[in-house]
Amino acid sequence: MALTLGATACGHAAVPGPTPADVRNLTFTSSWTVTRTAPLRDGEYREPLAPGSATQLVVRLVAAAFGSVGRREIGAAILVTEPGGSGSFYELALLVNRSGRWENTGVVTLGDRVKIGSLRIEDGAVVVVMTVHGSRDAMCCPTERLTRRFRVEGDRLVSDSGRVVIGKRLW
Secondary structure (H helix, E strand, O other): OOOOOOOOOOOOOOOOOOOHHHHOOOEEEOOOOOOOEEEOEOOEEEEEOOOOOOOEEEEEEEEEEEEEEOOEEEEEEEEEEEOOOOOOEEEEEEEEEEOOEEEEEEEEEEEEOOEEEEEEEEOOEEEEEEEEOOOOOOOOOOOEEEEEEEEEEOOEEEEOOOOEEEEEOOO
C-alpha cells in the first residue's frame, strides 16, 4: 500500500518540509546495501544482489511525514527493502533538518511483510500504525493491528513503549 507523502505537525499548521520530489531523492541509511546507503532516485534505489546477478535488491520509499518535536523540525520516512526473496522488510527512518538540508540520522526496523496504515508526527513523537503478524498468522497475512510510538532522542528514534495492540482482524 503506498501512502501519500505529506506534512503533518502536532495539530498545528504544517511545518515546511521537503517537497515529495525532495524526499524521493534523499540518501537513506540501509544495512541491506553494499555501501550501507540507499541514494533514492524518484523514490527508489536498486543494486545487483551479487556481482553479475540479474536479481536486484530494491529499496523504495513508502511514506513520509514532517512536523516538530520541541523546537526541531523533523521528518520520518518508511522504506521497504526487497532483497530478492519473499521478504519485504520495512524500516522507519528519522530525518533531521540541519540548516535547511534534510539528513537521515537514524533507522529502526518495523518488520517483515507488515502492512503500513499511517505515519504521523504528533505530541512530540513519530507514530506508525501498522498491521503485523500475530502468533498464528501466516507470513502472507498479518492480522494484528498496532501502533508504535518513537521518541526522538538526539538524532535517533527510541521506541516509546514497544507494541500497543489496537485490535485483531479475523478472516
